[in-house]
Amino acid sequence: MPAAFRIFAILLLAYFLSYFFRATNAVISPDLRRDLGLTPAELGLMTSLFYLTFAIAQLPLGALLDRFGPRFVHPALMLLGAMGALIFASAQDFLTLSVGRALLGIGFAAALMGALKAFSLWFPAHRYASISSLYVALGASGAIAASSPLAWLKEQIGWRGVFEWGALVIVLVALVVALGVRNAPKGMALPQSTQAGNASLIWRSSQFWRMGWLNFMVGGGFLAWQTLWGGDFLFKVRGLGSLEVGSVLFTFSLAALLGFLLCGPLADRWGLPRVLLSASLGFTLGPLLLALWPQMPALGLYLTYGLMGFTGAFNILSLAQARLVFPTELTGRAVTAINFMGFMGVFLLQWGMGVVLGLSEYSTALLVWATLIALAIIGYLPLALGQRKSAL
Template sequence: MSAAVRVFIILLLAYFLSYFFRATNAVISPDLRRDLGLGSAELGLMTSLFYLTFAVAQLPLGALLDRFGPRFVHPALMLVGAGGALLFAGAQDFLSLSVGRALLGIGFAAALMGALKAFSLWFPAHRYASISSLYVALGASGAIAASSPLAWLKEQIGWRSVFEWGALVIVLVALVVAVGVRNAPGGVVLPQSTQVSHAGVIWSNPDFWRMGWLNFMLGGGFLAWQTLWGGDFLFKARGMGSLEVGSILFAFSLAALLGFLLCGPLADRLGLPRVLLSAGLAFTLGPLLLALWPQMPVALLYAVYLLMGFTGAFNILSLAQARLTFPTELTGRAVTAINFMGFMGVFLLQWGMGIVLGQSSYSTALLVWSALIALAILAYLPLAKAPHRASSL
């Protein structure tokens, strides 16, 4: 096994845990309601804190990864996450539960970004999109582990024990990362930026905002739909039962896994900006069709969810594009800034759609969302005219 493959596999273990812990509340929510007396508003707020702290942590994380590399930054944050899992396991009230969930978000903040920083040094640039998409696709299987397997496990040992043992697993994987992952191949020095204002170079770049807003609407909307509103729409607008909803969401997730696997090779072959733009356009058809024809036949409904799952997964290409747009010494800051935009999109779009739904219908909310995605795509158009190359900022 080559050193690069070993680095990939070890970091993948941590990313698997990230997906697992972000998805657990979908399965244990009845237990949390029963044991701690949580209402829907409290449950929603507490669950979303993972995404909020995850997003906020991206801001200092980029500089830390560029300065020190992922080898120790990543596992150090994972230990914070282990503490969050223990606090969550022993929580007796809403506040403790919320703090535990927030610490889990911080703990896994580098699970993707640390890997992308490492891959920028361990793999050639022309394979970066393919390696990144494969990494995300395999790591996303953590969400599958947090479905039926988690439901069975919590029935055997209880949800609190799941998180207690989970904390131990997080610590063990953190140690494996620290011992088994080097920041760069032998003889390669971790690049250091000579820029005076690192953050200013990225946040003042117009291309960053074009990529960032598209990821906010496409990546953020994709996760907001997958983890909350996609199921709620089927329950409320279509009046479906749990088995039907679960079946359609399962199809959505499988399509997303396929999208994660294929988006990198397609970007390498056809050009990253062009593929990302096409995916964004296709994804927008989903909410638009649901808004205009909410009572469409079930077969077409499946097709729309498959389309949204598959094309929504292409949002990961925004991270690869940031890596190719900015020089290597700014890779960590660039990809974490794009990731920040995406996860703030999850938080704000989940919240914002709820506000709209409180005043209007799903059709209105979906039309607003479709219009916002269209505006982000319009802003992104200049980047789709030619392949991106790393800038000499």
Template sequence: MSAAVRVFLVLLLAYFLSYFFRATNAVISPDLRRDLGLTSAELGLMTSLFYLTFALVQLPLGGLLDRFGPRFVHPTLMLLGAVGALVFASAQSFAALSLGRALLGVGFAAALMGALKAFSLWFPSSRYASVSGLYVALGASGAIAASSPLAWLKEQIGWRGVFEWGALVIVLVALTVALGVQNTPKGTPLPQSKPQEGAGVIWKSGVFWRIGALNFVLGGGFLAWQTLWGGDFLYKARGMGGLEVGALLFAFSLAAVLGYLLSGALADRLGLSRVLLAASLGFALGPLLLALWPQMPLPLLYLVYLLMGFTGAFNILSLAQARLSFPTALTGRAVTAINFLGFIGVFLLQWGLGVALAWGYSTALLLWSGLLFLALLGYLPLVRERPL
């Protein structure tokens, strides 16, 4: 096994856990409502805290990864995630649940960004989109594990048991990352940015804001739906049971894995910005259809969930586009800045949809659809000017 492949596989273990823990609340939300009496607004806010803390850590994380590399930065954060899992497992109040969820977000903040920084040094730039897409596709199987398998597991050991055992697994994987990952190939130093090449170059870029706005509503909305509201919609608007919900979320996540697998190859072949635009248009049809026809027949509902899962996964291309739009020395800061906007989007959309549910799911979904189409209009000039 080559050193590059070993780095890829070890980091993949951590990303699998990141996806699993971010997605658990979609399946255990009825248990949390029952055991702790949470309202929709509280459930949305508590779940979204994973993404708020995740996003806030992105701001210093990019500089830390550019300076020190992912080998120790990533597992140090993961240990905080293990503490968060234990706090969540023992929580008896909304506040304790929120603290545990927030710490989990901190713990996995480098799971993707650390890997993307490593890949920029271990793999050639021509393979960056494909390697990144493969990484996210395989890691997204954590969301599959958090669908039907989690629905079965929580019936065996309870949702608290899932998080107690999960904390131990997080610690073991953190140690594996620290011992099994090298920042760069042997003899290759970490590239350092010049004084004038700071984060300001990124945040002042119009290209950055067009990519970031799309990632805010596409990547943010995709995860908000996959990890909470996609399940809650089925429970509340469709009156489904846990195993039925798990099956639809399984289909969504399986389609997402396929999307991640194909996104890089299609981008390399057809042009990154064109593929991202087309996928975003396809994804935007999902919430629009659910808003206008919430009681559609079950086969069509499966098709909509498959469509949203497959096309939503193409949000990973926004990170690859950021990587290709800025110098290598700024890779960490460029991708974490785009990721910051995406996860702020998850936080605000997950919380905001919970608030908007006071007017029903149709209204909330129509608002989200409107934001998606506005972001697509803003992104369109990149397809015309920069067909990466």
């Protein structure tokens, strides 16, 4: 177990960086608008490219992790992320900025999936949900660092300086992962599937699609709001300054950290599907409240963002559910398939909201989003109501 927790800690460094870089645009979006003249649609598209390339990378990543493990696959991708950070820092136009953002997405594509693959071998199955939720909770502190601390840091060295120094940090952490992580405990080989067609079972499974669409809307929407539109809403609708926006986003991220910490133990106690359903229902209240009462008092604003952060964090349970539903030799492909759905959700919701905002206002975009979440929840109901805890 000491070796397992050492590997946990090393991989956590990379996941912290993944969360930090995906969330930066929520704070630096006014700087990007000012320095590069981005429109809302361009801002949404550029930001969402992190998630598009991240999602696309999941498709081959699952097979690579099942075949070779995370030790070298993960840091190799991180070097591409470091290159993306340097390109982003030097960008003078929308296209260059987009290329840098896209490479950052590829660079961190294995930050969570590589860890989940490793944990499936280093930790017992009955602790998988709790270990996974703890990992995500601690890694989510990267989003906290990308709120008020980032707002202060960019005032000191500029947003370009943040990404220049960030590139060096990415390289150093990639080196630590390559040197300090083992794919499996000593004497244990990576399990290999004995039937080439087994992976197709995932995409043919009705359970997968019920979990996947919920993760698309809740998990994808959670990150789309945390990493861009949640900040933009505060800038444009509420007229807050950078430090005030950072403070509200800090509340969102702190609540998310608490949600990540509690969701695993709650799922162990009450049953994973039912806990995930309850959290998804709670999350839906966030966009509804913001759409119907955009000028709520400051306390209400903090509470609403806290609600969205806390309940949205429970989306990580869909990954744990995939690990428990599908066989161990398909863990990499199962969790990356669910993750693909979530990050395609971030891409399409982040971009789509920018398109809607170019035609209408925030209230309309938020009501559309809430309706889509409700439809995904309806699709998930058979899993939550008909599947006993012991079946997982």
